[in-house]
Amino acid sequence: MMKNYDTDDTFLGRWLAGELSEEELIQFKKTDAYKQFKLINDESQLLSGPDINVEAALQNVKKRTQSKAAKPKTFRLWFSVGMAAILVLSLGYYMNSSKTINNGIGSTQTIVLEDGSKINLNANSSITYKRFFWKNNKSVTLNGEAYFTISKGDGFKVETSKGTVNVLGTQFNIKDRTTFELKCFEGKVEFLQKNKSSSPKVLTKGMHIKIKKDRIEDYMFQDNVPNWTRGFSTFDEEPIQLVLEELTQYFDITFDTGNINTDRLFSGRFKHDNLDLALKSTLIPMGIEYELKGNNIILSE
Amino acid sequence: MLEKEPSVCEEKTYNELFRKYYQPATKYIYYKCGNLEQAEDIVQNVFIKIWKLCDTIIYSKAKSYIYSACNNSFLNEVAHKKVVLKHQKAAKDNTNYESPDYLIEVDEFRIQLKQAISDLNVKEREVFLLSRIENKTYKEIAEITGLTIKAIERRMSKALKELREKLGAHIKL
Numbered sequence: 133m134m135k136n137y138d139t140d141d142t143f144l145g146r147w148l149a150g151e152l153s154e155e156e157l158i159q160f161k162k163t164d165a166y167k168q169f170k171l172i173n174d175e176s177q178l179l180s181g182p183d184i185n186v187e188a189a190l191q192n193v194k195k196r197t198q199s200k201a202a203k204p205k206t207f208r209l210w211f212s213v214g215m216a217a218i219l220v221l222s223l224g225y226y227m228n229s230s231k232t233i234n235n236g237i238g239s240t241q242t243i244v245l246e247d248g249s250k251i252n253l254n255a256n257s258s259i260t261y262k263r264f265f266w267k268n269n270k271s272v273t274l275n276g277e278a279y280f281t282i283s284k285g286d287g288f289k290v291e292t293s294k295g296t297v298n299v300l301g302t303q304f305n306i307k308d309r310t311t312f313e314l315k316c317f318e319g320k321v322e323f324l325q326k327n328k329s330s331s332p333k334v335l336t337k338g339m340h341i342k343i344k345k346d347r348i349e350d351y352m353f354q355d356n357v358p359n360w361t362r363g364f365s366t367f368d369e370e371p372i373q374l375v376l377e378e379l380t381q382y383f384d385i386t387f388d389t390g391n392i393n394t395d396r397l398f399s400g401r402f403k404h405d406n407l408d409l410a411l412k413s414t415l416i417p418m419g420i421e422y423e424l425k426g427n428n429i430i431l432s433e
Numbered sequence: 434m435l436e437k438e439p440s441v442c443e444e445k446t447y448n449e450l451f452r453k454y455y456q457p458a459t460k461y462i463y464y465k466c467g468n469l470e471q472a473e474d475i476v477q478n479v480f481i482k483i484w485k486l487c488d489t490i491i492y493s494k495a496k497s498y499i500y501s502a503c504n505n506s507f508l509n510e511v512a513h514k515k516v517v518l519k520h521q522k523a524a525k526d527n528t529n530y531e532s533p534d535y536l537i538e539v540d541e542f543r544i545q546l547k548q549a550i551s552d553l554n555v556k557e558r559e560v561f562l563l564s565r566i567e568n569k570t571y572k573e574i575a576e577i578t579g580l581t582i583k584a585i586e587r588r589m590s591k592a593l594k595e596l597r598e599k600l601g602a603h604i605k606l
Contacts, residue, residue, distance in 0.1 A: 137590070144593040145586030148564065149571055165597065172596045175546050176565040181460045182469045189459075190451050193477050197484045 137165065148173060232260040235276070238382045238404070240360075245272075249288065252279040254307075254360050255404075256381040277307040277381075279317075279358045294343050295325040298332070305358040310377055312343040315353060323348075359401070366401040375402075375414050383407045388430045392420060441495060442487035450492075451480055454499045457567065461500065461577060462507050464562040465555055475506045500577045542600070549599040557592035560585050 136159065137143045146152050147160065147169075160166050233243055235253050243251045243259065246266060253259060257276020262269060270288040282288050284301035294312040297304070302319025306312075314323055316335040323333040323341065325348065333341060333348060340351040359366050365378050373394035376387050382404040398418060402410035411429070415422050423430045439446040455476060462472035479502045483490055490498055550558065563569045563577065564585075571585045578585075 137594070141590050142583060142586035143590055145571075145589035148589055148593070149586070168597050168601055169593055171542075172546065172593065172600060173565070175543060176550065176561070176596075178543075179547065179550075179566055181562070181566050182463055182472075184456045184459050184469075184473070186452055186455050189455055189473060189477055190448065193451070193480045193484070196477070197481055 136160065136163070137169070144169065227264050229263050230260045231263045232258055234258040237380070237384045247288075248283040250281040252281075252358075252361050254278055254381065274306055274308055276309065277305070277360065279303070279305040279361055281318075293326070295323055295328075298322040298324065303357075304335070309381075311374060313340065315340045315358065317355075317357065360404070363405060364401050364403045367398050369397045369399050371395050372398050372418060372420075378402075379410060379414065383410065385427050385429055388428055390430065390432055392431050392433050438492040440487070441483060441490045441492055446492065447484060447487065450483070450495050450499075454496060455480065458499050458503050460567060461559065461563065462503050464559045465504075465507055466510070467551070471510065475510065476503055479503050479506060497576065501579065504578070545600055546596070549596050552599070553592055553595060557588045557595065560588040561592040564589060 136156075137147070143152070143156075143160075147157070152160065233241070233253060235241060235255055235257050237256050240255055241253055243253060245251065245261070247270065251259060251272070254277035257274070257278060259272050259274050259278060261272040271291060272289075273291040275293075280290065280299070281303045282299045282301055288299040290297040290299070290306060292306060292308040292312065294308060297306060297314060298321065300320050300322075302321055303317040304319075304321045305315040305317065307314075314321070314335060316337055316339050318337055321335050323335065325333070325343070328346075335341065338352055338354070340353045342349045342351065365382075367375055367378075371394060372392075373389075375398050376389070376394070379385065379402070380387070385407070396418065398414065400413060400417060402413045404410070411422060415431070419433060421432050423432075441447055441450065458479070459469075459472050459476045462475050463469050466472060476499075479499060482502065483495070483499070550561065553561065560574055560578065560580070563574045564571070569577070571582045571589075574580070574585050575582050580588075
């Protein structure tokens with residue numbers, strides 16, 4: 133008996149592939165079912181699958197291969213190790229980090245430290261101190277000028293470019309600019325000059341030292357507080373160049389000194405709140421003429 | 434002497450493989466799951482894997498790797514949906530019947546046919562569509578699916594019989 137689509141479970145499959153024998157095909161075409169199978173087959177071949185955008189898919193795959201790290205496991209491990217290291221280092225750095233307070237030209241501010249000590253920071257000056265554990269190391273670094281009112285306690289010191297000021301509960305002013313000056317207003321301070329083996333210099337109330345060419349000169353004074361904290365600067369036979377420097381601490385100006393002699397001495401004062409008056413009260417008595425060009429002041433005799 | 438095969442890690446080679454196999458592989462998976470988005474997802478993930486493992490994949494084996502990896506990922510995903518087919522190819526205009534009634538019947542029949550194909554068992558459906566729509570030979574289908582040609586012939590026969598059972602009543606000749 134000849135096989136047909138009902139008895140042979142590969143028959144139709146072979147028919148679709150065109151692999152029936154001639155005889156099988158002739159027999160098959162005679163059946164009623166043949167026409168139905170043929171229609172189903174013909175119609176099926178008219179169907180089509182989904183539309184697929186290959187290039188868009190390729191772009192998508194490229195994007196995803198780039199965003200994912202090639203070796204995620206090792207990457208993640210090293211990433212974690214790196215992050216941990218950075219965290220530890222930055223925490224350590226932060227704990228050991230310093231805080232710096234800066235004053236711009238013409239502005240002053242008062243800083244109260246955690247032991248109650250007060251620092252009046254003058255214009256164009258900065259102080260730096262440890263952010264944490266400051267009490268274990270009561271040291272501040274001063275750049276410029278400040279007036280210190282220090283609570284009683286041990287070991288407060290101020291580092292300056294010219295040396296260290298050790299404090300034993302007191303009030304004092306340090307000016308560390310072109311000249312270095314230390315004034316003690318209350319109590320007692322000790323000054324240890326940098327790079328000098330000489331014994332520390334002790335200052336009590338009313339004592340004033342200046343460093344000129346590495347040598348300490350002694351002076352006396354009467355004031356209760358530094359003049360700058362009251363808004364003016366005073367000079368007692370100081371070279372003009374120091375007066376000009378002082379002016380630039382409070383006013384955003386520069387000087388073009390030309391050929392004037394800046395070593396001439398000046399005695400007097402200027403207030404910090406009015407540039408015009410300050411210039412008049414310092415320059416005119418010295419017979420110096422001045423001309424304002426923006427922030428630049430040109431001096432001539 | 435073995436001829437050196439191109440490296441799949443080469444972008445040019447990779448792109449070539451992608452352009453060659455992405456569409457057929459996606460259709461293959463689509464004929465199984467009936468969800469184009471899912472199919473594209475599966476195949477794209479396979480291609481991402483190929484890019485990552487490019488130095489372990491032999492160029493001449495890439496085709497079978499792609500199909501079997503797609504099939505494996507498909508088996509790991511459960512949701513099977515119905516296949517939605519379209520009538521895109523213009524119907525062969527070899528018909529002599531032009532009465533509107535006949536046309537309506539043809540339309541009706543085509544809808545029924547699509548539904549019936551969609552209702553086929555996955556095993557039969559994938560083979561049937563690869564053969565009838567994608568015009569793949571049984572040999573090619575065997576390569577893709579890993580089945581024997583005999584098994585494919587059986588599945589094709591079974592598919593056709595099932596379609597006739599469902600559609601026989603609609604066929605007026």
